[in-house]
Amino acid sequence: MIRRLAPLLVVAGAAVSSYYASLAAAPYALMRLAEAKMARTAPTNHFTHSPPVKAERQFVVRPSPDLLYSLCPYDLSAGPLEITAVPVPGRYSSISVFDARTDVAFVRNDEDMAGRPMRVVLALDNQTVPAGAETIRVRYPTGIVLQRVLLADPSEAAKVDPIRRQAQCRTLTR
Amino acid sequence: MKAALKWLGLIVLGLVLGIGLAVWQIRGSGLGNDVRVGPWSTGRDVGTANADMKTRAVVALRGLLALPAREARYFTAATDSAGAPLSGKCSYALSGGAIEARWWSVTLYDRGGWLIPNRWSRHSIGSARIPAEAADHWTVLIGPAQEPGLWIPTGTDGLFELTLRAYRPHGLMARDPARISLPTITKRECRP
Numbered sequence: 001m002i003r004r005l006a007p008l009l010v011v012a013g014a015a016v017s018s019y020y021a022s023l024a025a026a027p028y029a030l031m032r033l034a035e036a037k038m039a040r041t042a043p044t045n046h047f048t049h050s051p052p053v054k055a056e057r058q059f060v061v062r063p064s065p066d067l068l069y070s071l072c073p074y075d076l077s078a079g080p081l082e083i084t085a086v087p088v089p090g091r092y093s094s095i096s097v098f099d100a101r102t103d104v105a106f107v108r109n110d111e112d113m114a115g116r117p118m119r120v121v122l123a124l125d126n127q128t129v130p131a132g133a134e135t136i137r138v139r140y141p142t143g144i145v146l147q148r149v150l151l152a153d154p155s156e157a158a159k160v161d162p163i164r165r166q167a168q169c170r171t172l173t174r
Numbered sequence: 175m176k177a178a179l180k181w182l183g184l185i186v187l188g189l190v191l192g193i194g195l196a197v198w199q200i201r202g203s204g205l206g207n208d209v210r211v212g213p214w215s216t217g218r219d220v221g222t223a224n225a226d227m228k229t230r231a232v233v234a235l236r237g238l239l240a241l242p243a244r245e246a247r248y249f250t251a252a253t254d255s256a257g258a259p260l261s262g263k264c265s266y267a268l269s270g271g272a273i274e275a276r277w278w279s280v281t282l283y284d285r286g287g288w289l290i291p292n293r294w295s296r297h298s299i300g301s302a303r304i305p306a307e308a309a310d311h312w313t314v315l316i317g318p319a320q321e322p323g324l325w326i327p328t329g330t331d332g333l334f335e336l337t338l339r340a341y342r343p344h345g346l347m348a349r350d351p352a353r354i355s356l357p358t359i360t361k362r363e364c365r366p
Binding site: 007010011012013014015016017018019020021022023024026027030031034053054055056058060061062063064065066092094096098101102103104107109111144146150152153 | 180181184185186187188189190191192193195196197200223225227228230231233234235236237238239240241242244245276277279281283286287288289290291292295297298300302303329337339341342
């Protein structure tokens with residue numbers, strides 16, 4: 001009986017294993033693809049402030065045409081990353097950090113900032129950070145920092161642009 | 175040798191079946207199916223470490239860089255309120271009331287989640303466009319032919335889907351989205 005079932009068990013075992021392995025690998029693979037796509041126009045560890053989203057220019061799936069996006073693909077191999085930004089008055093804005101598994105490691109919106117600039121340091125567990133710095137520890141060395149700024153109307157982009165451009169990513173080296 | 179090849183073939187068959195099933199499930203799933211409200215669905219754990227493997231994989235494919243629920247809720251609809259797939263050949267009335275969020279918008283995408291080019295470069299309507307006196311009862315028209323007022327062009331003859339984003343949700347929208355009311359999607363007419 002077992003001998004007859006053995007081929008079926010082998011197929012089922014391999015299928016179950018590859019099914020879960022595929023589900024587990026998909027977020028990492030899709031994030032790497034997105035990072036690679038961004039790397040063509042957005043240098044690592046620097047913010048690139050994208051123009052308003054258009055159908056002809058979509059950097060990631062399901063973009064919102066009501067938001068202005070700034071992207072900082074990061075790599076912590078050379079050291080922790082300092083992220084600074086200021087809230088854009090009178091509208092929703094946020095800074096979020098997505099790790100290599102696509103999980104959100106950090107979000108801070110304009111209400112959290114309460115009108116004040118923000119500064120956080122993104123670091124791996126074994127990295128030393130400046131004393132007193134607000135630190136976000138992440139498990140993976142790569143990911144994406146994203147700034148979102150709401151546009152109630154596309155014509156607001158020019159007014160908002162100089163403020164969002166104050167956001168910065170930079171590697172902290174010793 | 176022959177026996178070894180047979181076992182190897184069975185293992186490869188199993189691997190292919192497993193990968194195929196995973197790809198089929200990821201591609202065929204909506205952006206979170208934990209909570210359904212009429213034609214809309216959303217996930218409870220989008221963007222968080224609590225997300226299960228399938229949710230994380232689906233979000234990576236269909237809504238990469240989505241925020242967690244504290245910051246934003248994302249609802250998607252691929253059918254109208256009667257359950258028929260949303261078609262670019264048809265016009266629809268999207269009707270709703272107040273949405274418990276600091277800001278919300280409805281955006282039209284193709285079934286892959288990409289904006290569809292149209293000559294008006296118009297893809298969404300946000301809460302800022304809804305007149306204050308209509309905040310509790312508003313209607314947005316969706317269809318291939320230009321309409322007066324609040325209108326989103328379909329831009330395609332193919333199938334499409336809508337995403338409702340609610341940023342900084344509060345009230346039931348934040349606590350228990352299964353109990354909220356969301357806009358209805360009513361088909362008006364279709365061209366051949």
